[in-house]
Amino acid sequence: xxxIYLESVSVSExxxxxxxxxxxxxxxxxxxxxxxxISRTQAAEILGVSLPTLDKHSRSGxxxxxxxxxxxxFRLDQVESCLEEVASLRSGRRDYV
Numbered sequence: 455x456x457x458i459y460l461e462s463v464s465v466s467e468x469x470x471x472x473x474x475x476x477x478x479x480x481x482x483x484x485x486x487x488x489x490x491x492i493s494r495t496q497a498a499e500i501l502g503v504s505l506p507t508l509d510k511h512s513r514s515g516x517x518x519x520x521x522x523x524x525x526x527x528f529r530l531d532q533v534e535s536c537l538e539e540v541a542s543l544r545s546g547r548r549d550y551v
């Protein structure tokens with residue numbers, strides 16, 4: 455281990471120098487909210503659609519899915535933003551008796 459000798463440097467100057475070096479060399483953290491992933495079943499329940507319909511929306515690009523291991527997952531924020539689009543698709547659909 456190297457020994458460092460500080461001469462004619464006050465403690466406050468040393469602290470300020472260290473702070474400045476840290477600010478210069480370590481980038482400020484970017485606020486990154488954690489992304490919450492949900493399962494296919496949970497996404498289908500939120501959207502009020504069946505699993506095959508959810509898969510159809512995923513294949514068509516309406517909703518992006520992510521492979522995490524062997525599971526297909528969806529980001530909760532994207533599912534929530536997709537609610538309006540799914541509702542508009544539903545309203546244009548005819549219900550047959």
